[in-house]
Amino acid sequence: MGTKNDVSRRAILGGMAAAAGAFGFGCSDDVSSSDDASLAHASRLSNGEQECDVVVVGAGIAGLVAARALSAQGLSVLVLEARGRVGGRTLNQSLARNGFSDRTIELGGQFVGPLPGQGPWPQDKIYNLAAEFGIGTFKTYNEGNYVNYGQGLRTTYSSASRVPLDLGTPNLIIALTAFNALAKQVPLDAPWDAPKAAEWDSMTVESWMRSSLLPPAGPDAPTNHAVQLAVQSVLSTEPREVSLLRWLFYVASAGGLDNLLNTAGGGQDSRFVGGSQRISVAMAETLGERLHLNTAVRRIQHADGKVKVSGDGYTVTAKRVIVAIPPSLAGRMAYDPPLAALHPRGFLRDQLTQRFPMASVIKINLVYERPFWRDDGLAGQATSDSGAVRVTFDNTPYPESGSPGVLMGFIEGDEARIWSARSREERYAKVLDDMARLFGPRVRAPLGGIQGYYEGLWNLDEWAGGGPTCNQAPGGLIQYRSAVRDPIGLIHWSGTETATRWTGFMDGAVESGQRAAQEVLTALG
Numbered sequence: 001m002g003t004k005n006d007v008s009r010r011a012i013l014g015g016m017a018a019a020a021g022a023f024g025f026g027c028s029d030d031v032s033s034s035d036d037a038s039l040a041h042a043s044r045l046s047n048g049e050q051e052c053d054v055v056v057v058g059a060g061i062a063g064l065v066a067a068r069a070l071s072a073q074g075l076s077v078l079v080l081e082a083r084g085r086v087g088g089r090t091l092n093q094s095l096a097r098n099g100f101s102d103r104t105i106e107l108g109g110q111f112v113g114p115l116p117g118q119g120p121w122p123q124d125k126i127y128n129l130a131a132e133f134g135i136g137t138f139k140t141y142n143e144g145n146y147v148n149y150g151q152g153l154r155t156t157y158s159s160a161s162r163v164p165l166d167l168g169t170p171n172l173i174i175a176l177t178a179f180n181a182l183a184k185q186v187p188l189d190a191p192w193d194a195p196k197a198a199e200w201d202s203m204t205v206e207s208w209m210r211s212s213l214l215p216p217a218g219p220d221a222p223t224n225h226a227v228q229l230a231v232q233s234v235l236s237t238e239p240r241e242v243s244l245l246r247w248l249f250y251v252a253s254a255g256g257l258d259n260l261l262n263t264a265g266g267g268q269d270s271r272f273v274g275g276s277q278r279i280s281v282a283m284a285e286t287l288g289e290r291l292h293l294n295t296a297v298r299r300i301q302h303a304d305g306k307v308k309v310s311g312d313g314y315t316v317t318a319k320r321v322i323v324a325i326p327p328s329l330a331g332r333m334a335y336d337p338p339l340a341a342l343h344p345r346g347f348l349r350d351q352l353t354q355r356f357p358m359a360s361v362i363k364i365n366l367v368y369e370r371p372f373w374r375d376d377g378l379a380g381q382a383t384s385d386s387g388a389v390r391v392t393f394d395n396t397p398y399p400e401s402g403s404p405g406v407l408m409g410f411i412e413g414d415e416a417r418i419w420s421a422r423s424r425e426e427r428y429a430k431v432l433d434d435m436a437r438l439f440g441p442r443v444r445a446p447l448g449g450i451q452g453y454y455e456g457l458w459n460l461d462e463w464a465g466g467g468p469t470c471n472q473a474p475g476g477l478i479q480y481r482s483a484v485r486d487p488i489g490l491i492h493w494s495g496t497e498t499a500t501r502w503t504g505f506m507d508g509a510v511e512s513g514q515r516a517a518q519e520v521l522t523a524l525g
């Protein structure tokens with residue numbers, strides 16, 4: 001017989017099981033729902049009025065970190081999560097349905113690095129948080145050669161090289177050097193104070209490319225495709241969509257572009273044993289009944305010196321609320337009074353949410369009997385100037401024992417928008433075409449056949465609205481400055497988009513949760 005806490009725990013994990021059921025061959029795709037409505041319902045908040053010290057909106061990494069920090073200080077906390085699972089933009093996928101019952105891959109955020117000890121800019125916050133729960137890391141497979149596909153030509157090069165040698169190489173080196181140098185001039189806590197902030201925030205990365213790379217040409221030019229791919233692979237957005245200042249801030253926030261792009265010693269260095277969503281599940285378990293799933297927050301009202309947070313059939317009254325969701329989603333909630341009426345700077349926050357869009361991404365995983373590409377001396381990492389899948393990794397799960405083998409690929413920016421609107425069958429056919437170009441005919445029929453195809457369709461998810469993170473077009477940073485995290489009334493803002501270091505990453509989510517919790521503690525004395 002399960003206690004109430006058992007039920008909550010099963011509901012939390014149920015989301016992971018639901019994901020497992022949702023992504024196999026021939027099944028529909030959904031990164032939100034639970035397959036066990038009764039368990040999910042058990043932890044839904046729907047019973048009228050409640051009261052606590054602090055409400056946290058969102059049970060992603062940021063919200064869960066904030067809730068635990070406040071609980072540890074003796075405050076009463078309720079976490080309200082719209083989905084039937086925790087973890088937000090992290091999502092584990094069990095390979096049990098493919099016959100690998102103890103293997104897990106991820107459909108959202110997964111990589112961690114640099115690790116502590118690997119340089120001055122480690123992702124120590126998420127690393128330490130995971131370690132607290134006994135969740136270790138393992139190295140991303142990075143042996144052998146990388147593949148590059150450009151101008152219709154497939155080449156391989158050593159994974160020890162910094163960049164592939166093709167027409168895009170000279171400009172990529174120019175861009176790497178320039179972006180790293182310019183990013184050093186961007187203050188992390190106030191990018192709008194960079195010496196050339198106004199100039200940089202008046203142009204897109206594409207305009208910079210057209211004026212600073214040679215010969216003058218757009219991102220699609222063979223000479224520029226590598227720079228274009230660097231932006232696409234980091235932000236899942238097109239160079240024309242993002243402000244140069246925002247891009248430089250992102251680079252600065254990660255301690256340099258090399259950290260963002262590199263596997264060994266960089267942002268893709270390692271992965272979490274058992275999958276990154278375990279970190280959120282572990283945090284959620286410590287919160288027990290203070291967490292409510294399937295409980296979307298629709299409205300935040302200020303009344304009588306308190307804040308009333310409500311959704312379908314419930315209201316929670318609290319001293320403070322932490323909104324730990326992406327700014328673009330925060331803009332979908334109703335505020336009463338409206339933010340513009342609540343505070344003299346409230347309109348800035350409201351307008352910011354109208355100008356901070358999620359990028360576009362699909363993450364696909366092909367599961368094989370074994371990692372056959374390794375037989376050819378390939379690391380499973382590839383770049384391409386065309387096709388839907390333009391960046392790939394060997395995503396074979398821990399612990400490696402030769403079986404299964406998983407090839408992962410990203411579809412980003414324009415391609416993600418095109419392919420999000422197509423059927424699963426069309427995407428699958430396209431993914432096989434693209435992957436076969438990179439890794440040969442065994443992609444279609446390797447020994448043992450293809451075991452599974454899994455996709456994270458983040459653009460279609462109501463509670464993400466895209467991924468991996470929000471971007472800003474020109475003007476966003478200098479006009480709205482710190483509105484992304486300035487408290488308004490009794491509302492505090494959290495989520496990776498508010499972080500100064502490793503913004504957009506799981507590590508930034510931890511920073512933002514810690515910072516928001518500290519703000520509330522200070523405010524409540």
Ligand SMILES: Cc1cc2nc3c(=O)[nH]c(=O)nc-3n(C[C@H](O)[C@H](O)[C@H](O)COP(=O)(O)OP(=O)(O)OC[C@H]3O[C@@H](n4cnc5c(N)ncnc54)[C@H](O)[C@@H]3O)c2cc1C
Pocket residue numbers: 057058059060061062063080081082083086087088089090107108109110111112295296297298324325326329333361362363456458463464466467468469494495496497504505506507509
């Ligand atoms: C495909 C992909 C690949 C990525 N790769 C990496 C990577 O390799 N490494 C890395 O570090 N990061 C990666 N990221 C980014 C990383 O996953 C995020 O930065 C991080 O998980 C964000 O955490 P968060 O808590 O700030 O926000 P979220 O995870 O978005 O959490 C917000 C939560 O709030 C909930 N919510 C939203 N609206 C409401 C509402 N109205 N009421 C109640 N609840 C609500 C959501 O359901 C969600 O659970 C990736 C993301 C994606 C999508």
